Amino acid sequence: MNYLSVENISKSFGERTLFENISFGINKDQKIAFIAKNGSGKTCIMKIINGEDEPDTGQVVVRKDIKMAFLSQDHNLQDELTIEESIFASDNEILKVIEQYEKALEHPEDEEAYQKAFDNMDRHNAWDFETQFKQILFKLKLEDFKLKVKNLSGGQKKRLSLAIILINRPDLLILDEPTNHLDLEMIEWLESYFAKENITLFMVTHDRFFLERVCNEIIELDNGKLYQYKGNYSYYLEKKEERIASENATIDKAQNLFVKELAWMRRQPKARTTKSKSRQDDFYKIKEVAESRRKENVVELEINMERMGSKIIELHKISKKFGDKVILNDFTFDFQRGARIGIIGKNGTGKSTFLNLLTGTIPADSGKVVVGDTIKIGYYTQSGINPKPGQRVIDIIKEYGEYIPLAKGRIISASQLLERFLFDAKKQYDYVEKLSGGELKRLYLCTVLIQNPNFLILDEPTNDLDIVTLNVLESFLLDYPGCLLVVSHDRYFMDKIVDHLFVFRGQGEIENFPGNYSDFRAYEDSIEPVKEEPKEKVNWKQNNTASSGLSFNEQKEFQKIEREIKDLEFKKKEIEQLFSDGKVADADIEKKANELQNVIKKIEEKEERWFELSAKMEE
Known part of the structure; x- marks a missing residue:
């Protein structure tokens, strides 16, 4: 359809x-x-x-x-x-x-409204x-x-x-x-x-x-x-490669034929009226195909990396917290030459904070960060470029100089560098605020790399980049000789470029894992115990009460209790999760704890009545 x-x-x-x-x-x-x-x-x-x-x-x-x-x-x-x-x-x-049922739950004293809302839930299979x-x-x-x-x-x-x-x-x-x-x-x-x-x-x-x-x-x-x-x-990927190979073969044939047909066209007198009209038409079609070779515009990344000494970056017993939320707790690590480390973890566990501590953007509560004398950090943040009003693309690059040094003593103009990052001559004079999200990221990446860092820190570099640019960035990073530290949710990207992980578990717990993301997932899956079906005190699945010893009203009550217990169990799990994640503010701890106790008490009361009716049903 x-x-x-x-x-x-x-x-x-x-x-x-x-x-x-x-x-x-x-x-x-x-x-x-x-x-x-x-x-x-x-x-x-x-x-x-x-x-x-x-x-x-x-x-x-x-x-x-x-x-x-x-x-x-x-x-x-x-x-x-x-x-x-x-x-x-x-x-x-x-x-x-x-919505009506949720509102009725907030006012259990209004039994009529609750019963109506409950029946409505049944009627709509909600x-x-x-x-x-x-x-x-x-x-x-x-x-x-x-x-x-x-x-x-x-x-x-x-x-x-x-x-x-x-x-x-x-x-x-x-x-x-x-x-x-x-x-x-x-x-x-x-x-x-x-x-x-x-x-x-x-x-x-x-x-x-x-x-x-x-x-x-x-x-x-x-x-x-x-x-x-x-x-x-x-x-x-497989079929695209085949398509491009086929297109290029067709173009190669057309180019060979075009050379022959061009020679034929040039031999014909301009005034000759007997020239084959159809062959002339075919010539222009062949010419179009012959000149249609794909423009494989790829980002060319090349840097003149600063020499790296023996001391890279050392972290000595770094601690950091915001209120009761612990980000790092006496964390120690010594980065080695060629380190390629990825950082993963749930949102809010402190991944970006860790990068800011490493770069000195924010201070640690205790401990110290020692950066080697030869280390030049390139820091690609999530905030990106902050252009001045009316600033054009080429103005951003010219802030680093009219000419940019490359490897082996070569230089390149700001305009030529932008062309390597797929900004053509016309695009270079566009206002920065007119760029798409992906173009802004590409321009920002250019500004980070042209500073020739030997310790590259990337915070979510793949957001808004198209797949073509991602593939080129990955190729560059695979050949990058310096140290690399990456925060990313892109599992494909992480698998290709890192060989070690910092796993942020929350509350200051950071696990060192030797391997990429797929290695980590395989390891996590292998150590997870086989999950048995929870041994619940009560089987809350719907029972067939039609042939039981319950009256019609008791059958309705039995079904209602099952639904209520289901809701209360969900509420209990919800509150417990808030405590587990540390999301309850100090001022609300007592209130939430009382709420949890009330929910548990109601579950026990409902369960007791459920057992009474269940026993009667089996008589």
């Missing part, structure tokens, strides 16, 4: 044409990734599909009964709403039923839906339902937008970089969720593990043409 058709759309901005006559379709159950270089119009195409922008030519046809949702880079949440209110602020009928949406919020670390949107971080807002979309279960889901702002645990959960769910996806992502494990089709926009591959990322 066709959900959506893109028919011959084109888009230009001034003299710059992003794409022309693009056509493709999205059918039920397809999980499609859209791949293109930065600046080629990926986000623009997604906005056109979602109706936020209009194409210059062509149209997008959407099936009338299709429910579609779009996760963009910019959230459209209301600042004054809480997380809970944001979730319920939709047209989803079942969510409205759950219990499983409620469990699923609470699990989604739990997995995306959005446990505090009462937090207002205006008080959320950028990452939390992105996760809330994602949660709302997943909860509403649209027929077609359009995603722009869904893994941004998610930690590795969340990414792997989302990956698993999409892989097993019967959901139709169209997404832009640079996460190649995600592409490999979720997508069953890849559409690539390459040099203005669209190519479709019926498979995952590995299949795409």
Whole structure:
């Protein structure tokens, strides 16, 4: 079943044409990734599909009964709403039923309202839906339902937008970089969720593990043409290589034929009317193919790395905490030549803080950082470039000099350097604020590397970079002779370039692991004990009470108690998780502890009544 058709759309901005006559379709159950270089119009195409922008030519046809949702880079949440209110602020009928039930739970004294809400939950089969949406919020670390949107971080807002979309279960889901702002645990959960769910996806992502494990089709926009591959990322790489080899062979043949036909054309008198018109037409077609060799514009990275002495960087009993949150606790480490270390861990465990301590951006509470005399640090931060108003691309590079030194005593002009980073002569005079997210990252990377560091620190370098630039960056880093320290959620990237990990566990616990990310996952999986089914005191699965010794009202009460216990158990787990993660403020500890005790007491009371009815049922 066709959900959506893109028919011959084109888009230009001034003299710059992003794409022309693009056509493709999205059918039920397809999980499609859209791949293109930065600046080629990926986000623009997604906005056109979602109706936020209009194409210059062509149209997008959407099936009338299709429910579609779009996760963009910019959230459209209301600042004054809480997380809970944001979730319920939709047209989803079942969510409205759950909202009424949640409100009734807050006022148990109103038994009539509670019974009505409870019956409504039964009528709409909303219990499983409620469990699923609470699990989604739990997995995306959005446990505090009462937090207002205006008080959320950028990452939390992105996760809330994602949660709302997943909860509403649209027929077609359009995603722009869904893994941004998610930690590795969340990414792997989302990956698993999409892989097993019967959901139709169209997404832009640079996460190649995600592409490999979720997508069953890849559409690539390459040099203005669209190519479709019926498979995952590995299949795409294999078939793209075959396609390029075939195209180059065709071009080589055309070039040989072009030389012969050109000689024939030159031999013919201009005034001769008997010249074959069809052969002339063929000549121009051959010429077009012969001159169409792919422009393999790749970022050329080359630096004149500073000489490195025997002392690199030493950390001596470094400690740092913010309030009760411990980031480092007497951490000691001696970096060696050629170190290639990746840093992984959940959001909020202090990864970026560690980098700032290492570079002296923030002071340690105790201990000391000793940096060798010959060490020159290049620090690529998440904040990126902060251009002055009206500053152009070339102005950013000229701040480091009109000419930049390269390896082996060579020099290069600022303009030539920018060309190596895929900024052509025209683009170099664009205002920096007009650049796309990926172009800004590429320019920032250029400014870090031209300072010729021998100790390179990269904090989430892969965000917003297209796959082409990522592959080139990886190739450069594989050959980089200095020390490398990387924070990244990109598992594919980490697997290729690091051979050692710092695993931030939280509360100052940092584990040294010898290996890359896949090695770490394999190790973690091997030491996890086999999970037995929890030995619950009560089997809360729905029982068939129709033939039991219970009256009709007792049967309803029995079912109601099971639902209530399920809710209370979820609430108990939620509060315990807040304590476990250290997310309860000092002022709220007593209040939360009392709340937990009340929940436990209610569970015990409900369980006691459940046993009474259960015993009667077996009589």
